[in-house]
Amino acid sequence: MFKLKSSQSLYFLISYILNSMNNWVFKFIAPLVLYSETKSLQMMTISYGLLFTPNIIAPPVANLLENRLAKKASLLILNLIGLFLCLFSYTYFEINFNNLVFFMVVFLLSSILILYQTIIHSTLKEILPHKEDMEEMSRKIAFVDSLFPAIGPIIGATILSYLGYSNVFIIIGVIYVVSMFILTKINIGLRVKTTGEHFILKTIKGFKLIKDNLFVNYLLRRFFFSNIALHGFQSILTYFLIERFNLTDIQLGLFFAISTVGLIIGIRIGRIIYKNNVNKWRLISITGIICALCLICIPIANNIYIASIAWSVVMLLSAINLIVFYTERQTHYHQDEVVSVISASYMIIYSAIPFGSAVSYILSRYMQSNDAMITLGTYLLIVSIYFLYEALRSTKIKDEIDVS
Structure with missing residues (x-):
């Protein structure tokens, strides 16, 4: 046996x-x-x-x-x-x-x-x-x-x-x-x-559950708009690295492999966060701002090592965001609701990918690759600042409700 x-x-x-x-x-x-x-x-x-x-x-x-x-x-x-x-x-x-x-x-x-x-x-x-x-x-x-x-x-x-x-x-x-x-x-x-319940019905139910939860609603809106920038940026990144730094296929493979170190470190940091009383609203907002600055840094810095470090930091921050999202998604809902929330959240997060590719396609028609990347990084910075404002406002309202 x-x-x-x-x-x-x-x-x-x-x-x-x-x-x-x-x-x-x-x-x-x-x-x-x-x-x-x-x-x-x-x-x-x-x-x-x-x-x-x-x-x-x-x-x-x-x-x-x-x-x-x-x-x-x-x-x-x-x-x-x-x-x-x-x-x-x-x-x-x-x-x-x-x-x-x-x-x-x-x-x-x-x-x-x-x-x-x-x-x-x-x-x-x-x-x-x-x-x-x-x-x-x-x-x-x-x-x-x-x-x-x-x-x-x-x-x-x-x-x-x-x-x-x-x-x-x-x-x-x-x-x-x-x-x-x-x-x-x-x-x-x-x-x-x-x-079993049909997938479409599960997804519709998931959308309603997400809408009713303040923090999960905030997370998914934040991820959707930021993922447009991230995936748009990533669709240009390979071309930019080849054109700017004349990387071979092997060197390009190493660049993306090294960035995965940031992903692994981010997963470990994400677990540590949940052992401490960290404000998740502000954390998610600040990671977005740092990520945007890293995206802007890559096309500006004429150095492959700086670009590699910056992209590794982006991967690290993305991993932290995912740890927060997966944990909050599990803890805010009953077990019988989780499947519906997962179905809806995947639809929201992944739908940003074709949007990001479409945006990068349009930008690349009228701009050089580095200008398109700076534009996407700037867009992410604006989005992240807005969501930081929303996080500060939401936590203030929540604190006032708790006090009353």
Whole structure:
């Protein structure tokens, strides 16, 4: 029995690792492919939006699949579609490169990768029903989620430098074959889920719950408007680094890998914050202001080391914000309300990504990359100052109510 449980844990973890690796390697490579083929900043901003927009549609699509197909069947079908898509891409792009076809591939492959991750998360309790085993696996998943944003760019840069981008699709395709083999070994039930509240109803309920909670409402409005700037900035950043500092693919991979150190430190700091009586309203506002100043600093400073430190600080502050948000989201609602709030909050946060890409696309048509980045940083600074004012006003009103 112990051996069976151990093997199931191992198969699940390997499957999760393979998908995460594909996900982060592809997200790093796609904009670089467009740069090498078009040298166009506008094309890179579009690809960034297409890479992350599937995060918006993944929850409702996963819910739809869950009500029509067994989870194991869904995962196998997604892998099979991904494999055929990779074979098509390798064959097509070896002969010719077309922007529209590449955008289609980026969107479809990104959708498959995020859908797989969404569905396999939901199988964890079924594979490991015991609380201790599930908690241990959750810690391993958290480690994988923090590892691949760091090593994904390095792996992607290495593949791109030595094999060329068309061969990336062959490598991802081979990983899909391995993943399908591993999935056949995992004991996931073949029963189709037929009960449960519909995703749309859950999301509508979540919006109402968020609206009624003063602090969570504040957090999500703050994150939505700031994420427009952050994702818009990030869609330009790769182009800027190549043009300004003439970075190679490997050097670019190292830049983003180093910034992940800030993410790890931020997670640790975020945990410490909750052991002390820190004013969360002011914390969230101040992190936004510091983040905006770092964004403005990157295009102004003509130094790759300063840019690397500034971007690492942005990652650190983003991690602190996420720790605050995830904790507050869990503590402000009853257990039966959390799922609805999560559904609605994901829709709000991820919908900022296409907005950010659209804004950066428009800016890049009329400005140089560094001017567009300064504009986005300035916008974030204004937004953060406004939310600091709102935080001070809200906490003052709250204190007056508590006194009365």
